[in-house]
Amino acid sequence: MTTQEHTILSEPVAWSDDRLELGEGARWVDGRLVLVDLLAGRLLETAGDAPGPLREL
Numbered sequence: 001m002t003t004q005e006h007t008i009l010s011e012p013v014a015w016s017d018d019r020l021e022l023g024e025g026a027r028w029v030d031g032r033l034v035l036v037d038l039l040a041g042r043l044l045e046t047a048g049d050a051p052g053p054l055r056e057l
Contacts, residue, residue: 015046018054
């Protein structure tokens with residue numbers, strides 16, 4: 001099979017250097033990545049559509 005018959009995936013990217021106890025449920029919302037750190041009880045987001053530090057909502 002040729003590569004034209006398959007979707008080519010890019011390499012994985014670490015979206016943030018932040019440490020989470022149990023990160024879960026990451027979703028794209030209005031151009032930013034939003035996720036929950038379940039054990040710490042925090043809702044987090046990225047600053048935009050590029051990797052970087054997370055900030056608490």
